[in-house]
Amino acid sequence: MKIGAELLTRLDDTMRTVKAQLAEMEAGHADALVSLLAPRPSIGSPEMVLTTLALREIEVRDQART
Numbered sequence: 157m158k159i160g161a162e163l164l165t166r167l168d169d170t171m172r173t174v175k176a177q178l179a180e181m182e183a184g185h186a187d188a189l190v191s192l193l194a195p196r197p198s199i200g201s202p203e204m205v206l207t208t209l210a211l212r213e214i215e216v217r218d219q220a221r222t
Contacts, residue, residue: 174206178213186214 178186190210197203 171205171209175209175213178209181213183214183217186210186217190214 181189190207193207193210194203197207
């Protein structure tokens with residue numbers, strides 16, 4: 157149980173770091189990142205998570221412009 161909690165804490169820290177880096181990324185770089193990732197990543201894969209986070213960041217930026 158202790159190991160599981162530690163792993164979840166590390167995962168949460170990593171996800172927060174990735175989100176922060178995506179938020180600081182220029183819009184063109186975020187678009188380029190999405191285009192470099194697999195078009196249909198496997199469900200639950202790191203690529204799917206990164207693609208989802210990048211697309212959400214792009215969506216937030218697009219909404220802020222309108």
